[in-house]
Amino acid sequence: MNLYKRGNIFVISAPSGSGKTTLCNKLIKALPDLKMSISHTTRKPRAGEIEGVDYFFVDKETFEKMISNNEFIEWAEVYGNFYGTSKSVLQQLMEKGYDILLDIDTEGAKNMKKLYPESILIFILPPSLEELERRLLNRNEDKDIIKKRLSKANEEISNYKFYDYVVINDNLEKAFNELLCIVCAERLKTKKIKDDEIEKIFKK
Structure with missing residues (x-):
């Protein structure tokens, strides 16, 4: 029985190095009806990354044209590369339920x-x-990049009160289970339940 409305939007933010990508991937694997919104980016693909799975990789000219056409819900420049969430990608996922x-x-x-x-x-x-x-040091990245990421982390962390939930990733499985609980609890809210399905249960 499909009691619950879909189309919930879960937004996850974290400083680089917090384990966000690993946690997101675990959530997607655990919940087949939860889909990742794939962003567009101008950065080069890393080893193992797949077009249309990890990102939509585009050149800077294409990205700037998309900005001009108001095709992004949000976009940002991060360490010289552009990232953006496409309106059409999000809408397609919502329409599919x-x-x-x-x-x-x-x-x-x-x-x-x-x-x-x-x-x-x-x-x-x-x-x-x-x-x-x-x-971050374990990633073997350039020291200047690590310094920038740590500086940005302080700025990002100062925004945590704007969020609905905070999860501390001191243990991967514990953090994953907490994220799973958040998603499940949000789905079970009464305003997310289809009234007509409830009526069917108790209809004489």
């Missing part, structure tokens, strides 16, 4: 809340800045 998961930064989350007030915003925190730095 899926719940949607977005992985976007704090500014993008604020824009989503303006456009879709019912969006559920979740912020993932690292257990400490020291642990965040350790995780």
